[in-house]
Amino acid sequence: MNNYQNILVEKSNQLAYIIINLPEQRNPLSKETLGEMKDALDNLKNDTETNCIIFTGQGDKSFAAGADINQLKKRGPLDVFTAGGMQEIYDYIEAYDKPTIAMINGFALGGGCELAMACDIRIASTNAKFGLPELNLGIIPSAGGTQRMARLIGKGKAMDLILTGKIITAEEAEKIGLVSEYVPQDQLKEVVEKTAAQILSKGPLAIKLAKMSIHAGFDTDMKAGQMIEKLAQAVLFSTKDKNEGTSAFLEKRSPEFMSK
Numbered sequence: 001m002n003n004y005q006n007i008l009v010e011k012s013n014q015l016a017y018i019i020i021n022l023p024e025q026r027n028p029l030s031k032e033t034l035g036e037m038k039d040a041l042d043n044l045k046n047d048t049e050t051n052c053i054i055f056t057g058q059g060d061k062s063f064a065a066g067a068d069i070n071q072l073k074k075r076g077p078l079d080v081f082t083a084g085g086m087q088e089i090y091d092y093i094e095a096y097d098k099p100t101i102a103m104i105n106g107f108a109l110g111g112g113c114e115l116a117m118a119c120d121i122r123i124a125s126t127n128a129k130f131g132l133p134e135l136n137l138g139i140i141p142s143a144g145g146t147q148r149m150a151r152l153i154g155k156g157k158a159m160d161l162i163l164t165g166k167i168i169t170a171e172e173a174e175k176i177g178l179v180s181e182y183v184p185q186d187q188l189k190e191v192v193e194k195t196a197a198q199i200l201s202k203g204p205l206a207i208k209l210a211k212m213s214i215h216a217g218f219d220t221d222m223k224a225g226q227m228i229e230k231l232a233q234a235v236l237f238s239t240k241d242k243n244e245g246t247s248a249f250l251e252k253r254s255p256e257f258m259s260k
Contacts, residue, residue, distance in 0.1 A: 002043070006033040008058070009040050014200055015193065016040075016050040017103075023059030029111045030071055034089050045097060051204065052196045053096065055119060056103040057112075060185060063102070063128065066110025086111055086143035090118035094144075095215065097208055099199050103192045104128045104179065109167070114141060117148040120211065122179040123195060124170040125188045130178060131167035151218065153177050203241045204259045209233075 008019040018040055020027040044050045057063040093100060093115070102108075102116035104124040109131050116122050116130075124130075132141040132149065140146060141162060150158040153176045161168070170182035183191045199207065209232040217225030236242050240260040248255035 002036075002039060004036045004040070006030065007036045007040065009044075011050060013193075014049065014051040015054055015196055016044050016047070016052070017054045017056060019056055019058050020064050021058045023057070023062065026062035026065035026107060027057035027059075027112070028065050029086065029115070031084070034086055035084060038084065038089050038092065041092065041096065051098055051200055053098055053100045054103050054192060054196065055093075055100065055115060056105055060105055060125075060127070062106040062112070063104045063108040064112030064115055065107050066112050066133075086114070090114055090144050093118040099196075099207055099211070101192055101196060103188060104130075104170075105185065105188060110134055110141065110145075111143050114143040114145045114148065117152060117178075118144060121195065123188065123192050124173060124179045124182040125185040126170055126182055127185055128170040128173070128179075128182065129167050130170075130173045131165060132162050133165040133167070135163065136165050149178075201254075203236075203245055203255070203257045205239055205241050205257075206236055206245075209236060 004021075006020065006022055008017070008021045010017040010019065018037055020029070020033060022028060022033070041053070044053060055063075099121070100119040102119040102122045104116055104122060106125070106127060107129050108116050108124075109129070110133060113130050113132055132145050134141045134145070141149075146158070146162065149162065152158075153161075157176055160166070168176075168178075170179065173179045174182050181191070213225075213229045213232045217228045220228070241255075241257045244257060245255045
């Protein structure tokens with residue numbers, strides 16, 4: 001794994017932590033940091049020892065505080081179409097083959113909140129704070145924020161949070177469905193790793209196709225979504241993993257999946 005300036009990548013027990021490592025600046029998301037995250041994800045994609053990616057921020061104050069405002073101030077209209085932008089990176093994370101978890105250990109504002117929403121699962125500490133305050137800068141949340149937040153928590157609540165720029169607690173984030181749960185800071189890593197272990201005990205091909213079916217079917221009508229689901233199931237019915245999973249259940253043993 002490359003030596004990075006703005007992030008750390010730590011691996012253990014099938015997990016890879018991508019850690020934004022700028023705690024004194026509250027872990028901002030500069031163009032350079034995003035590029036390093038993309039490079040790390042590219043390297044981990046074919047790493048057979050890594051089967052789940054966990055995003056977090058260094059320290060106990062900030063997950064990711066948002067875009068680098070100095071860089072943001074210099075951007076012109078056509079810069080939003082430049083390859084490698086935040087929206088493009090987050091789309092890549094959302095569609096990533098391996099499951100992703102946001103371990104939210106503090107402020108998740110602007111691009112930081114959008115990063116969390118691009119992950120499959122969001123688990124927060126009790127001191128976490130969430131918000132999309134971009135309108136204070138005369139811009140909108142444009143790394144998927146207007147779209148993912150509305151899909152996650154509903155149009156009305158998303159409209160409220162985005163137009164007012166409210167910063168909400170982990171407790172409220174859990175109530176509205178922005179995070180799946182929140183736990184004390186000293187239990188956060190343990191809970192995240194327990195959740196990751198639950199995911200990784202499942203068939204890896206089934207995990208991949210479940211993600212694909214949810215994402216591809218979400219914005220279609222029910223019939224089209226069910227057809228996507230049916231086709232994904234047809235693929236899984238042809239795999240050795242399906243035979244292993246059903247046999248293990250009937251034989252009352254743990255399955256040994258092979259991704260085949």
